[in-house]
Amino acid sequence: MASPAGSSQLAALCAVASFIWLARSIENHQLIEQPRLSALLCLLISGVAAFVASFFSLWLPGANGRFDDDLGVLRLSRVSLPRKPRRYFLPCLVVCIILRLEAFHRVSYDIQCSSPGIESWLPLFVVAYELLRGRGPRPDADEKFYDEIHHTIFDDIGQWIHEIKLSLIIGILTLSYGVYLSSLQGTRSTFFCSSLGNPSLVLFLQWAGLFLDTSIVVLFWRILASARTTKSRLKTLSGILLTTAGGVGVLHSISRFLQRSNPMSSYSGGLDSLYAFDTAVDGMMLSVFLISASLLTTEGSPLSLVGIVTFLSGILSAIQQTSLIGTWENVSPTTSYLALIFICNGFAFFVYANNLRSVVFVHRAFIVLILILITLAATIFTIIVGSRAIDGHPIERLVYDGRVEGDRWLINAKVSGSLPVAVREYVERHDGRPPPRGFDTWFKFAMDRNSPVLDNFAQMERDLSPFWGIAPEMVRDGVRQAADEHDIVLVKIKNGTPIYDSVSGASASIMDDIMAMIKSFGEHLPDLEFAVNLDERPRVLASWDKIPTGKHSSLGKLLSRRSSTDGAALRIDRIIGNYTRLRDLREMTALACAPGTKSRSGVHWDVRDICTPCLQPQSPDSQYLADWPQALELCHQPDLFRLHGFHMTAQPNYGPLPELLPVFSRSKTDSYSDILIPLRRHDESLELVDTDVKFQAKQKKLFWRGKLDGNPDKELLQGGHQERLIHLINNASKTDEVTILLPGSNRPGTYSYEHASAAELNNLLPIDVGFIGPSRSCGEDCAARHEFGFKEDTDEESIIAQSLTNQYVLVMDTDNGPPKGFLPVLRSGSVPFLSSIFKEWYTERLLPWVHFVPIDIRFHALHGTLAYFTGIGETGEVRLNGRDVKLDGKPDNAKWIAEQGRGFASKALRREDMEVYLFRLLLEWARLVDDNRDKMGFTLP
Structure with missing residues (x-):
């Protein structure tokens, strides 16, 4: 049997490690896809694990009673244990857990409408319970008589401070506020919250969930602390978890019965086993956390573990955010620094005000020393990096690298000048495999058509x-x-x-x-x-x-x-x-x-x-898309x-x-x-539109039109790539912000990332996007119809022709496939802003920042990319972020990209190039389907 001190340290370490695992891994696991079933299985696994662990209680802390005062690693120096719980505490706890799971499920379903950081105030709710409960020991009659004789006004003040635990409240407030600041630093997605998401309900459920969390923590502590031994405590924990699993199971069965028209997945080609693995692992880690936490908090105060867990969540996030200072992911170094300072100071206050002698197995004095070192390192790092500006615009480097890569690609694509060289190149690039039969005929076919691609x-x-x-x-x-x-x-x-x-x-x-x-x-x-x-x-x-x-x-x-x-x-x-x-x-x-x-x-x-x-x-290296194949x-x-x-x-x-x-x-x-x-498209004839218009004569505007087909569901209306674009440009609220690279105020030629209002940038930048067709295409019951700006009811042919009169044309995928009209834009002399996840036969031939401008489908860099080419306030400084801003555009680079794209399309994307590609493909295919394919290679005579 392990020593009590060693066992208690192991329990604390297991509690911390399992919490970090759950916090970091839950987002990448499948449990959230089937929330009720996942909760049922995890609770069931945890309940069974707690029951099994009860038979090994001799190896666990508290087996012979309460922790000794000198051994509890999370133990307060002086603790008043709760009185025996009421009978209704157990059913209340089960109901609270079930309600909390349902609230979490509903919030996660519309998480884009949630407010970050609300969970960071949990320690404040727990300490409020402890203050209301009044856990201090009562003095006897003689002490009370002595105090009344020698009592002064300063004693009243000191007693009041002691009773309300002012130092503990300050520590908790500081810690929670620091964690809250840290949670606000995350970069927001363009997945937007519409009226369909019911933001008021989501916010209410978040605060209700916080209240339920407090109730669950307190009820768990009240119930488990009354157990006399570790064995009985674990059996009680097991009963709670299994009972809750039964309640969740009933809800799951009811929901499946009510959704019979929406059956379970008909395809389970492999994710079932992965889901089972995720459930088993997370269920076991949850059981480790609950068992360890129950063994620790019942010997002290629930506030101890809650405070430590909050600290760990906040400090990891704050350190990560501080390390990103100076990049596009963190443009608010002051906020990150203050968050880290508040967390470090708040936790230092907390461990002393709550009389924690050690955290896990680390003495509190050493913990405070580590926090001081973190504070000093963060201060130095923030001063050095926070004021650093970026020399030169990243897109300038991307365009330059694109030119070099374009030249290299063209050389590599057409190494062969003769058939023997072409055969040698083929063998080298195909791991020793000879070309297919008919390769000589294909080579002559490609040379006669002056194909710029012979080898790649x-x-x-x-x-x-x-x-x-x-x-x-x-x-x-x-x-x-x-x-x-x-x-x-x-x-x-x-x-x-x-x-x-x-x-x-x-x-x-x-x-x-x-x-x-x-x-x-x-x-x-x-x-x-x-x-x-x-x-x-x-x-x-x-x-x-x-x-x-x-x-x-x-x-x-x-x-x-x-x-x-x-x-x-x-x-x-x-x-x-x-x-x-x-x-x-x-x-x-x-x-x-x-x-x-x-x-x-x-x-x-x-x-x-x-x-x-x-x-x-x-x-x-920046927010701009550098590696298009990736x-x-x-x-x-x-x-x-x-x-x-x-x-x-x-x-x-x-x-x-x-x-x-x-x-x-x-x-x-x-x-x-x-x-x-x-393969030609249905609208291939549109590529013949006369687009012989000089780049300078076109409108300096980014143009896009899309079509909202069918009756899209709620998720698509808030998160589809076309819908997000329309919301970001046409319906951005006052709180919507984007990150953009603006000229620095220190010296010319330097830049720094800043948050800016999306609505303000939309007014400053020449962007014209919208859906064509009537709003009824959204469906008769589409509650989010007002989220989108529908343009005139125009057919697609005229829209493509209209788009080619603009210098910049955004080309995006449809909901069912690749983008329409990309080749006409490429051949028109306009700059294609391509945002796609699709490949076509010519995709590898086109180079980003040479033939087109790549735009990430998340649109987090759309404003900054357009601003690089068009500039901001070129006719005079404009007010942005409370200061005068003037960003000179780079139209020469835009013109160069437009000319490169048009010229390359006329050389490598012709009908003749399609024939060359198809001929070679069918030669390769003919060999593949032949029974003697291993002996069908072409050899020089």
């Missing part, structure tokens, strides 16, 4: 790579399987002539166009088949574990042989039913990510704050599940295919396994 087809290789791990006959079977799906057409090439199954309407013209391209080189192709997806959305959403490595190596050959025998890599069984529910689509998208990635769980519920870790890979990858950006309409719109008729089927599509996101193909 990385996207094509990534698309085809998985199918190298599958037997050819199974790939061919997969083509026919895919062709049976809705809006997928089977194309056959026989004797050099392409034919396709009968289609009608606009789809027929699209297929005729691709047939015309194939006819220009079809005589050089063997007989083959492939399936073309005519829908706007990509179709193949296979889970990560169903996609082979696909490299043409000994491992690829082994996978190919194994696939031909057991069919594990590609199952072509008919999928029963369709996946129309939004949750199903998100689960399938999450499973397409590799295990261990952030998006694998498909969960990101804190839409109120921007996910800065999600931004770090593509924006490492921005197109979803697996490190779980927040996009609730920030982009594509992931927030259920499919009405059919869902994506969950198996790895070979489907050729126009576009896809990073999660999909479609094979990209040059």
Whole structure:
């Protein structure tokens, strides 16, 4: 049996460690997706764990009674334990826990309407209870008589201060206020709170939840402190948790009964096991926290553990915010510094005023010394870094780096000047694999059309790579399987002539166009088949574990042989039913990510704050998007599940295919396994609009029009990428702020990040965005209709033509697929501001800050990016943030990007380039589906 001192220190350490785990991990786990079921399972696990722990009470602190005064690590020097609890305390506690869980569920559902930092006032509520309870020991009659004789007015003041515990109140107030200041420092997301979110109810539930938290803490303490031994205490805790689990289970059953029309997920291809793992881990960590906390607080005061937990939450956040001083994530160094100072000083007051001799196993004197050192380090760091300005605008560097990278890419894309060099380049870039048969004919075809890209087809290789791990006959079977799906057409090439199954309407013209391209080189192709997806959305959403490595190596050959025998890599069984529910689509998208990635769980519920870790890979040094390929990858950006309409719109008729089927599509996101193909759009003719207008002659304005289709649900209306843009620009409230880089006041050429009112910036910057069409498209019962500014009812053709008269044109994805009109804008001589998560056949050819301006889908840098090009107050200084501001624009850089984009489109995005790409793709495909593909390489004569 462990010593009491060692056991109590271990209990304190376990309580602190388990709390930090729960606080840091809960946001990335799936529990929030099914709140009642998750609460039921976690409470059940915790209750069982507490019951089992009761049989090992000899190894736990307090087994033989109360802690000794010299051993309790959170023990007050003098404690008045509570009286025996009333009988109704237990049912009240159970009801309070259930109500608190329901309040948390409702607040998290509309967390964008919540106010940060309310939870930081919990210690103040707990200390208020202790003051009202009056826990000081009463003097006997002789002491009272002696006091009355020698009593003075100073004794009255001292007694009053002692009774109200003024030093403790000061410490708690300072600590809570510091934690509150720290919580206000988070960068807010553009996911907005509308009338649909009912902000008044959310705020009420937050304060009600704080009251319930206080009641739960006090009731737990009153009930568990009356237990005589640790064993009885743990059994009581187990009974409370299991009873609460039963109550939550009843609520869960009722909710499922009332929502029978909304069944459980029909797709559970792997997240069920992940959910079970998350539930088990979090349930065990919750049990560790509750058991440890019950063993500690019952021997002292509930305020002790509450104060320590609040301190830990605040100090970790404050240190992190202080480390970000000078970056776009923290533009208020004074607030961060004050928050840290208040937390350190408040906790120092607290440990002495509450007579805490040690925290966990660290003596309070050492704790105070550490807090002093933190304060000194923060002071020095804030003075040095807080006044530092940024030399030169980051976009200037991005444009320069883009020019260098553009030159390097063009050289790498066209190394070959002759067929032998092209063959050598192919072999080197494909791990020793020779080119496909007919490569010489393709090379001549590309040279005759003066293609600027002869060697760099990385996207094509990534698309085809998985199918190298599958037997050819199974790939061919997969083509026919895919062709049976809705809006997928089977194309056959026989004797050099392409034919396709009968289609009608606009789809027929699209297929005729691709047939015309194939006819220009079809005589050089063997007989083959492939399936073309005519829908706007990509179709193949296979889970990560169903996609082979696909490299043409000994491992690829082994996978190919194994696939031909057991069919594990590609199952072509008919999928029963369709996946129309939004949750199903998100689960399938999450499973397409590799295990261990952030998006694998498909969960990101804190839409109120921007996910800065999600931004770090593509924006490492500033708020501006630097790495465009990284921005197109979803697996490190779980927040996009609730920030982009594509992931927030259920499919009405059919869902994506969950198996790895070979489907050729126009576009896809990073999660999909479609094979990209040059495929004309329904509005391709719009690209012929005459746009021969000089950049200077166009209007200096950022223009965008979108269309709100169907009857979007509540989440999409508040968080969809188009809806967020409209709210940010047209309906920003007085409290909406954005971070923008403005000229520094110290010396010319320097900049610093500042918060600025979104409404003021919208008036200062030339932005014109809106939805076209009547407001009825939002639905008859759309309560948030007033949130959006609908423009004139204009058709899409005239809108694209109108957009090309502006210097800057924002191009965004639709809810169902990639953006429309990007190529017309690129060819028009305007600057495309591209905000997208989709890839097309030409995506790898276009370079950010060279051919277009990349805009993150979160729009946190939209104002700052536009301000760099157009400037602010160019005709004279304007008032912003209480001072005169003048930011000179960079129209020359904008003109250069517009000219580069237009020139490159005329060289690398022509119809001839589409034919070159398609010819090479079909040569590669012909080899893939041939049974002798390992022996079909092209060799020089």
